[in-house]
Amino acid sequence: xxxxxxxxxxxxxxxxxxxxxxxxxxxxxxxxxxxxxxxxxxxxxxxxxxxxxxxxxxxxxxxxxxxxxxxxxxxxxxxxxxxxxxxxxxxxxxxxxxxxxxxxxxxxxxxxxxxxxxxxxxxxxxxxxxxxxxxxxxxxxxxxxxxxxxxxxxxxxxxxxxxxxxxxxxxxxxxxxxxxxxxxxxxxxxxxxxxxxxxxxxxxxxxxxxxxxxxxxxxxxxxxxxxxxxxxxxxxxxxxxxxxxxxxxxxxxxxxxxxxxxxxxxxxxxxxxxxxxxxxxxxxxxxxxxxxxxxxxxxxxxxxxxxxxxxxxxxxxxxxxxxxxxxxxxxxxxxxxxxxxxxxxxxxxxxxxxxxxxxxxxxxxxxxxxxxxxxxxxxxxxxxxxxxxxxxxxxxxxxxxxxxxxxxxxxxxxxxxxxxxxxxxxxxxxxxxxxxxxxxxxxxxxxxxxxxxxxxxxxxxxxxxxxxxxxxxxxxx
Numbered sequence: 001x002x003x004x005x006x007x008x009x010x011x012x013x014x015x016x017x018x019x020x021x022x023x024x025x026x027x028x029x030x031x032x033x034x035x036x037x038x039x040x041x042x043x044x045x046x047x048x049x050x051x052x053x054x055x056x057x058x059x060x061x062x063x064x065x066x067x068x069x070x071x072x073x074x075x076x077x078x079x080x081x082x083x084x085x086x087x088x089x090x091x092x093x094x095x096x097x098x099x100x101x102x103x104x105x106x107x108x109x110x111x112x113x114x115x116x117x118x119x120x121x122x123x124x125x126x127x128x129x130x131x132x133x134x135x136x137x138x139x140x141x142x143x144x145x146x147x148x149x150x151x152x153x154x155x156x157x158x159x160x161x162x163x164x165x166x167x168x169x170x171x172x173x174x175x176x177x178x179x180x181x182x183x184x185x186x187x188x189x190x191x192x193x194x195x196x197x198x199x200x201x202x203x204x205x206x207x208x209x210x211x212x213x214x215x216x217x218x219x220x221x222x223x224x225x226x227x228x229x230x231x232x233x234x235x236x237x238x239x240x241x242x243x244x245x246x247x248x249x250x251x252x253x254x255x256x257x258x259x260x261x262x263x264x265x266x267x268x269x270x271x272x273x274x275x276x277x278x279x280x281x282x283x284x285x286x287x288x289x290x291x292x293x294x295x296x297x298x299x300x301x302x303x304x305x306x307x308x309x310x311x312x313x314x315x316x317x318x319x320x321x322x323x324x325x326x327x328x329x330x331x332x333x334x335x336x337x338x339x340x341x342x343x344x345x346x347x348x349x350x351x352x353x354x355x356x357x358x359x360x361x362x363x364x365x366x367x368x369x370x371x372x373x374x375x376x377x378x379x380x381x382x383x384x385x386x387x388x389x390x391x392x393x394x395x396x397x398x399x400x401x402x403x404x405x406x407x408x409x410x411x412x413x414x415x416x417x418x419x420x421x422x423x424x425x426x427x428x429x430x431x432x433x434x435x436x437x438x439x440x441x442x443x444x445x446x447x448x449x450x451x452x453x454x455x456x457x458x459x460x461x462x463x464x465x466x467x468x469x470x471x472x473x474x475x476x477x
Contacts, residue, residue: 054132
């Protein structure tokens with residue numbers, strides 16, 4: 001009984017830490033945008049994909065077999081210790097080698113072709129590379145403590161790391177005028193805390209005995225995750241890299257801020273999907289033709305539309321009052337990015353079908369295809385038509401991804417949806433009327449038109465879904 005109580009208490013702490021960090025970062029944005037110019041913010045966001053992609057590559061997906069094999073080895077401390085040592089000594093050595101190679105004069109010539117090093121700064125790039133190496137090791141420790149159900153260590157690490165990150169960044173930028181370098185150092189300090197607090201404790205379970213078989217089998221299972229992770233990051237970040245190369249770092253900063261704002265919607269998406277997943281597996285196990293499997297997607301998207309429209313229609317007013325004037329152009333991108341996040345809601349719902357039927361092999365294939373499409377559109381058309389290409393390439397890539405999933409589910413599992421209804425719902429957030437509204441100037445007159453459109457959508461959804469307001473209340477409470 002006490003074990004269950006500890007588990008739920010730890011889970012609650014872990015969940016709270018995630019919400020604390022995400023909410024805290026959103027609240028820190030208005031402060032950060034007053035400390036950094038759009039160009040400086042753009043440099044920071046240009047370095048972010050370097051860190052994320054290196055983390056994905058340098059961890060070699062080994063956290064996946066680690067989570068699986070822990071259950072087989074947990075009762076044998078020596079074998080578990082040997083297993084952990086074998087995986088991690090490989091990661092440490094390869095991480096060190098990659099760090100040296102990527103910082104060499106030879107590599108710097110190629111980095112300069114990706115973005116202008118005179119603006120980004122070689123010192124900032126080197127820290128970003130170091131962050132990628134450290135984060136790959138931290139990810140292994142983080143997943144290890146999760147599988148051991150030591151949620152409090154993960155939660156405490158996450159919260160303190162974020163606090164240190166914010167405080168150090170603020171002090172270095174505000175009082176020492178360090179700008180981008182101050183922000184990067186702040187992120188580094190937070191990452192080093194996680195390494196010191198989590199990874200060193202993780203190392204205490206190592207047994208210095210290398211087993212090549214453990215490493216080989218783990219690499220065979222984990223390495224395919226590299227492609228999925230890299231292509232996922234390309235979809236998320238290629239627009240910023242191409243904007244930084246062909247347009248302006250100031251645009252990168254403004255676009256990145258808009259993307260961060262749009263990502264707030266994923267907090268609701270993830271919460272909803274996590275709550276729905278157990279019910280989904282129960283329903284589909286009993287009857288794959290259960291109507292709730294289809295209607296729940298419609299209900300989910302309807303609720304998502306209401307939340308999204310608040311951000312789309314009234315983002316200009318919100319941005320005007322919380323951000324400095326230099327970031328007001330964020331509103332040019334935010335409504336479209338919010339629309340793209342709705343498509344991601346479709347994806348997170350549909351991918352559950354593939355997980356149930358153990359067809360996850362389709363995921364890297366579709367991710368690779370949409371990543372190539374996204375990157376190609378950005379490289380070809382951004383230099384010609386400007387930064388708005390970035391939002392449309394994201395929407396197009398996400399739409400293609402979702403269409404592929406719909407086709408797989410329809411023709412392989414023989415499960416159909418009301419496709420016309422779903423298309424209609426999505427177009428409520430992206431049509432000439434709503435685009436005209438979120439482009440309109442701030443005025444009482446335009447504000448009333450926005451409220452009118454919002455109320456009309458509510459009425460439409462209320463008619464289609466039989467009291468959508470009640471459904472929202474049920475979702476919340």
